[in-house]
Amino acid sequence: MAKYQNLIEELAPRKFSRLGVVWTIALIVITMIGAAAYIDQVIKGQVVTNMRDYVLWGVYISNFVFFVAISFVGSLTAAVLRLTNSSWRTPLVRIAEIIAFAAITMAGITIILDMGRPDRLYNLFIHARLQSPITWDVIIITTYLVISALILYIPLLPDLALLKKHYQDKPKLSRIYAWFAINWNGSPAQKALQSKSIQMVAILIIPVALILQTVDAWLFSTTYRIGWDSTNFGPYFIAGAFVVGIGGLIAVTYVLRKVYSLENFITDMHFDRLGKILVFACLIYLYFNINEYLLPAFTAPKAEQAHLEEMFTGHYAPLFWFVTIGGLIVPIIVLLFKKGRKPVPMFIIAVLVVVTSWWKRYIIVVPALLHPFLPIQGVPESWHSYFPSLHEWAIVSGTLAMALLIITILVRYVPIIPIQRTMEEQGLTEANENDKKS
């Protein structure tokens, strides 16, 4: 019984440490600053941003694409690992599901931030045209958000019931867990229903996640524009999302392992395997990058050449080479070696991958808009280039902080590592423990 209780103690959500409190307050403050900047943007209009006639999709949309991308592999990895019944998945899937849920929630909110008149959101629904990729996007994000919530919630039921019992000395908290546990008692009928539901949602989320990334890519590639008009864009986005998703998962896993001392559950083996998946994802993404940039370099008309020159040697070259080398080449080289797949180097590489992935979305969105087919003429000089304004930075920082805040709050109240499943894997059930005792 002691082992059983110890495991629950170890894996049950814990109060924030002092550092955790500071972290949470910092996130709330950044979110509030972002909210204040957004209110000012709504009052004054999008003139407070640096988006103008040409760059009309600025940092908000690149941030949106980043959120959509990072939400992808969280769920997909979890689903694939569940369906392939990989035994080492247990401590990772919930973290992946939490990241996915937070990211897709923020993706939906970011789209609204980009709208000049958010009060007209309903027009997206009442005037929806099924021919428009924007409509597909609205539908698929809503769908993916619901599925992400389900794939997080359904496997959580046994743990919620355990926590209800565990926090009996805290009636208020226990009641909340009881409400979410919906009478879970672990009966064979409930287990059969839960198992069937997990199987269903794990299968469902794979095509939906692929559709989500593809629709996101089609938002760009269905426009006849230099840099976006590519048949490669769907798989290119999926591969990129795979990279950033795994990167995000590694980074968050490392931090949680450190903060909650979960070294016994999340071992070096987990990082080693995640490292192998990341290097595989990076190699695939590198392949698509070569397709995306090398072929146009050979066949491109003048406008495309100008776009590529700006990326390879021009204004955006430092950023382009930073995201290519930092986000792909370095991770591939480091992670190919076993020593590179240890937790600390993996964490550094993962953070590098996530940061470069954010900037990668920026250089997908912005430079293409600065190369329209008709030359930019008769507009103020400042419209010839784009860099986000303070309002934009504040709002984007607010969304990133809010995503981390959602993860932080979920981690505070939801077991990071599935307790019930870990117990089953270790042969520790309440009944077994009672039997041993008798």
Added chain:
Amino acid sequence: MKANLKARFAALILFGFCSLIFIPQVNAQDEKAKPRLSVEYHKTTGEPASIFVKGKFKGEDGYEPTVNLDVNIYKVITEDSLAFLGTVTTNAKGEANYTLPEEQNDTALEHYYVVKVEDNDKFKDADSDLMFMDASLTAEIIEEDSIKYVVAQLLDADGNPIEGQSLKVKVRRLFAPLTIGESSYDTDEDGSIMVEIEDPIPSKSGVLTFEVVLESDDYGIVKAVFDAPIGVVIADLDTFDKRTMWSPPGKTPLFLFVFANIIILGIWIVIVLLIRNIIKIKKS
């Protein structure tokens, strides 16, 4: 001395009063604009002939059209005898058209008209005269050796051919007539021209409207307008009523409507089943 001062003061007051009363009227008289009138004789075969008047004046922003200007039309009988025909009012472009009565459209060798602006509140008096000879223009399409031609003949009031006049051949299009062949053709001793229609001309209904135009100082603007069913009928490419990718929501292409809804329904049916399972777990 005091009386003298009073008289001077009274005179000053009187002068000031008169100035207030009369000076604006004098200015108003001065502010009348001088209109410039141009007059043309228009005649289209099969339609009544008309006198076209266009007026303009020099305003603050350069030449402006004389809007709502009444213009009197007179026929000159002898040098000092005018017969009043009627009045026309110019439109927003400063243009007006006076349709000549049939009895005025006679076969006299020369016709002489005067148009006048008289007793107008805003414009000074002005006039312009118009002298022309009557001519008639006929045109048709003929076909020789599978080649189509526009043939036109210009005759004077006595039915004699008029030689050496420039005729323009055009086909009417959506916004403006399109010239066929060269910019103009001179009539021969028979008063005729013959212009080949080189390329097939597309048309929505297959019927083309041609016009042959004489623009002459002596004869005015004389036109022969006629339809000919020789256009190449174009396929109707209008997609307004069709289901296309750029149509409104009610006209979504069927394949997209069906497949997109199958995918959406397929996914959401599974989601509903999952929620039902959660409810079942709760009740079990």
